[in-house]
Amino acid sequence: MTRQEYLSQIWKSYPAMPAHSKAAGRIYQIERDGESLKLILQRDQKTHKIQFEKAPPYSEFLIEGDLVAVVSSEEILLLAPQKRSLPRRQFDPELLKTWNVYVQGLRDFFTSQDFIELKTPSLVVCPGTEPSLDVFSTTLKVGSRTQKLYLPTSPELHLKKALALGAEKIFEIAPCYRNGEVTERHQPEFLMLEWYRAFDNLTSIKKDVENLVHTLTKLLKVPGPRSVKSYSIAELFKSYCDFDLRPDTTKEELKKLAEKLQVDVRSADSIDDFFFLIFMEKIESKLPPEDLIFVEKYPPYQAALARLTEDGWGDRFEVYWKGLELANAFHELNHPEIQRLRSAEDLEKKKDLHKEVVSLDEEFFECLEAGMPPSGGIALGVERLFMAMLGKERISDLRLFPL
Incomplete structure (x- = not known):
């Protein structure tokens, strides 16, 4: 037989x-x-x-x-019976247990400070307008009615609606989706931790980041940052590029700087491109990985959804540790007319980049026009921080089912 x-x-x-x-x-x-x-x-x-x-x-x-x-x-x-070989995936229960402790630690950190956890939609009319991002779209069908919807690139718009509706200290650990991103540090689906403090600014958000990293490294019994440093973009350009960056620095000036520094900018077109390529090659890659570093005060064309400071810089910061960009924080813009203008500019940039031009969320603008309080907010990559703490090189190492 x-x-x-x-x-x-x-x-x-x-x-x-x-x-x-x-x-x-x-x-x-x-x-x-x-x-x-x-x-x-x-x-x-x-x-x-x-x-x-x-x-x-x-x-x-x-x-x-x-x-x-x-x-x-x-x-x-x-x-x-085993009738064929298993897929080439590895189930690592110890890593998953550590991950569960970590995610619970994130929640405990915020709930202990009286933040309220929200759950925003995963099907939205506007996924976000950031020009460089590709999106996922789908179609809602209800009887004869059809409507184009998107998977969110960030829960930001709905969390800001909540601020206008009366929320003050809120957070969410939300699945986010960005098309065309599969690298050692990117997956099309990932977790974003966002939190906001209404009637506040970035000083409190920066303290939150320091305390969160300290709390989680202690929880997981891993070494924390060697030190905490803060630098403005202008300071970094002076230190690493010997260049005096100003809020009104022109595209031509950045182009000349790139040529002087021998940065390959053949793919560059806009001022954002020149800034990004110089920053990536000459500054970001040189930041000391052992330190938790806050990079502050961006040029106005990099302000995104942040206010401008009195001296013309975008009032926002990014956080770096272990060679990873962990988070992006904003002193949130709450001026409806300026926000609509910036959103329109984003859509024009999307069009120029041949990206899908998305619709705007009119309810978001309705909330701004009704009044959203001055607020500090931040988006932190949940997998990114975990990678930094455990020394993981690839985001796929954290997933049982990576793409």
Whole structure:
């Protein structure tokens, strides 16, 4: 009799787990010696040795990879045969346990300070207007009505609506989606932690970041940052590029700087491109990885959704540690007319970059026009911070099912 004949004629296909069994798991190794049989079963990342002086009936048809239950010294129940190889994925329970402790630690940090956790939609009319981002879209169908919806690149717009509606200290750990991003540090789906403080500014948000990193490194028993440093963009351009960056520095000036520094800017078109390429090559890659670094006061064309300071800089900061950009914070813009103008500029930039031009969320502007309080807000990559703390190089290492 062959194994295939046994499976089709004798085996009771896919039985339930027996009420009483001595052991169960996937066969890792089979050793046969005359009438005796030794099985090494694998379960929960552990191995168990089972010895039979006399091999149970039909055990000759078992192979490595089968799932079995040892019912007695005379019976092995085949639960599920391995008919093909498993996908090349690795289940790491210890890493997942650490991840669960970490995510719970994030929640505990904010709830202990009386923040309220929100849940915003995963189907939205506007995913965000950031020019460089590609989006995922779908179509809602209700009877004869159809509407284009998107997966959010950030929960920001809905969290700001909540601020206008009366929320003051809020946070969310939200799944976010960005098309076209699969690298060692990017996945199309990832978790974003965003939190906001109404009637406040970036001073409190910066303290939150320091305290959060300290709390989580202590919780996971891993080394924290060597020190905490803050630099303005202008200071970094002076230190690393010997260039006096001003709020009104022109595209031509940045282009000349790139040529002087031998930065490849052949792909650059806008002033944002020149700024980004110089910053990436000459500054960001040189920041000391051991320090938690706040990079503050961006040029006005990099202000995004931030206010401008009195001296003309975008009032925002980014956070770096272990060579990773962890977070992006804003002294939030709450002026409806300026916000609408910037959103329109973003859509024009999207069009120029041949990106999908998305619709705007009119309810968001309705909330701004009704009055959103001055606020500090931040978006932090949940996987990114975990990677920094555990020294992981690839975001895919944290996932059981990465793309």
